[in-house]
Amino acid sequence: MIRLASTARAALAAALLTAFAFVLIGPLANLALWSVAERWYTPYKLPVSYGTRYWEQVFRPSGDAMASLGTSVWIAVLTVIVALALSIPAGYALARLKLPMRSLFMVMFLLPQAFPSVAIYINVARTFYQLGINGTVFAVVLVHAAHGLVYSVWIAAAAFAAVDKDLELAARNIGASPMRTFATVTLPLAMPGIIASGIFVFLESLDEFTGTFFVGVPQVITLPLLLYNAAMGGNYQVASITALILLVPSVLFMLFIERFLRADVLAKVGA
């Protein structure tokens, strides 16, 4: 009887997992199919003919896809560094220190995500032109960092808030300085959350289009510029391929960071 029930449970779980996989993989399979579809139209349910014509088009010598990908990744990495450098102190202050008008500060970091961006970026571009930094990687990184900062600050604040205060007190009691306590106890414990925030900053930067256009183009050209055109115009093949290319650095970044997490940080969590 118990056996039957557990078999039924396993079957149910497997069915749910299959349904979940379909919901998740279906749209992605669609993407993969389009990337190799040369002809696909009604009444056919699958592509009429397959081929690599569009892959060749994206990777043609004059296409600049790989160069733009390099620029995109470089910008995304710098953005993560800038955002984390700003958000670790800010997150700590928001989570642990007495701050007047704390909510107001929190909402302020949320602003760049919340307000529709085009009107803002025109004015940012205007300022940057005056400063003479428009069209540099630096300018693009600043804009991306301001945009991604909400992820890193909010998540870092949450991560610091979750760190057990008793552990910090214990470290202080055995004579560690505040700085040392922060570096050896608080920061490592908050690290998983902070690293997760880094992933989101990275992804945000990698996908960003509008800001890059206003402060980077034509000197700085990233992959989403290509993606945006192709996707808005309904050029499914090129857009799918570009999206698949963008997937590579995102997944690598994630894997890299996870390895780092496991080896280093999680070990300390238990210790």
Add this chain to the structure above:
Amino acid sequence: MLSQRQLALVLIAPGLFLVAALFLYPLVFSLISAFTRPDGSFTLEWFAKAYELYSGDIVFTIVIVLASCVLTAVAAIVIAGTLTLGENPWIVGTLKALYRWPLFIPFIVAAQCMRTFLAKNGLMNNTFVSLGLMEPLSAISFLDWRGIIATFVWKQTPFVALLLAGALASIDRATLEAGRNLGASRARVMLELALPQVMPTLLVALVLSFVTMLSVLSVPMMVAGSQPTMLTVDMAFRINAYGDYATANALGVITYLISAGAAIIYLKRGMNQEATS
């Protein structure tokens, strides 16, 4: 020696400066444009116009985003809960390998995937028909509000689930084990023991999702027809069709108030908890 307050301000200042320079300062121009006539005098007429033309879309936007948040939260709790409390390593492993993928797909690509996936003769319905689960004639298109919600949930669930699973991994396992040993079901352990401890993380993730969804243009533009539609589409339309930045900025202010509302509700809650604890 700095007081704690001063130290806090010093620590937060660099980040704040970046936001102020790249955001607040340009935002002032948008606010001015939303509240003034071309001659510079104060007016609310752009808000009146925004309300007259887009009141329906304002409600539509709020409903879509709230519904998406609720569904995202449910899906994320199920996923993160299974990852934390699941006992079948095979299921946990598969789930872990799968659930994150939409995270890496930009919104604009997600929108495009969904447009061809959820359509009446799209890949989803075609699969169902081929498997015999559905009659061809009963196929319907989901390219309307349902498509927008589906895309948002699909894209945002991994984000919320990732944060939630991270938070769940760091809470004390002993309480959860104890709950299990006392005979509570996994669902009960999750909802009554684990979830309250990670509520702040869930709320942070949801507020961020809420705000992100509110500002996405490509999904409502590409997944659903434009009547009714979300405010981002209306804003883009005001600018592209009429060069009317004033009304677009007024709509922007309305969007901002909606997201600030969500953020403040969350922060209020957080402060109340601090006060009671």
Add this chain to the structure above:
Amino acid sequence: MRILTIACSIAALMAASPLSAQTLNVATAGDQNMVDYVKDYLGPMFEKSHPGVKVVSVGTGPGDSGSQKIYEKLDAQKAGNATDFDVVVIHQKAAGTMVKEGLLAKYTDKVDTSKMVSSESAKNSLGSDVSGFVIPMFQSQTALAYNADLLKTPPNTFAELKDWAAKNPKQFGYNGIKGGMSGVAFVTGWVYAFGGDSDKLIKGPYDPAVKASWDKALGELKDFNKNVIITPGNAGTLDMLNRGEIAIGPVWVDMFYSWQADGKLPPNMKLKLAAPGMPGQPMYYAVPEKTANRKLAEEFIALATSPQVQADGIVKKFNWYPGIDAKNLEGKLDQAAWNKLFTDITPADLSSKGKSFPIAPYFNDILESYEKKVAN
């Protein structure tokens, strides 16, 4: 320490010198294929005849929003000495605005090919005088695309279409007015058909009272909308035609041919220009007032609008209607390529039913009346 490293890398980035060779930046408001056209076809050709020059092609997204981005970028640079873009490819609405605000240079007298353009649209862009500022890259047209398997006899007029849609609910689809210009063109065609004197809307002068006379037409459009599908965008209409979810819908002719060439439309799709007609518009080549490479920009446009390039690039490669007058292409093109342009829509159709968009104030009135009376 960390801060220092960041500061160093930032300093290094800022010091990175700008491109040393001479660069011609071409910004295109259009689909990827238009951006690639400059990148792969015009660019290399121009680089060959101008050693040491590099052509950089950037896309700003299709439709009026793409043109608006170019406008916004130039506007942001108004205070500076030189603009980032040297040649821009833009739509009519933005061209009018940009000329009015002094962002474009008067250049066509320096470019000989401008004499090969006699069309009205090269002088007048939705009621704004743009003569001297623009040369058309190509001319585009909206039309109804239909699946000849599902629909043997397509409606000849808007009135027939109205009846047909009532009998065949959910078989006609268009993208409203917020999803792109093909839907806007359909609504404009509707107003031309049922709203009175279309010539007055196209030629002006503007009379704010006229919009009241569209009430009946827009009321009928609201009823019509109950029987149709509102598609997500220009591409959304083509998408639904691709999957056979709708049988007929308004599209841009240039997009239609691109999609067909990409294998995204059934081979039996055809085009129909229903009476009294639907609007079309050109894409313009223009030069920003403050470009640092004015001479190069002019030479680039001269090349792009030369008869041979128009014949090979615009007509043969993409099936687009040429920007310069067709008679200049004689002898540059084989008859088959020329005929393919007019398979479904004959030159006679095009001259009688290919309309312009209305002048800007009427245009805005149509859109806003639609928002008030049809959509809301």
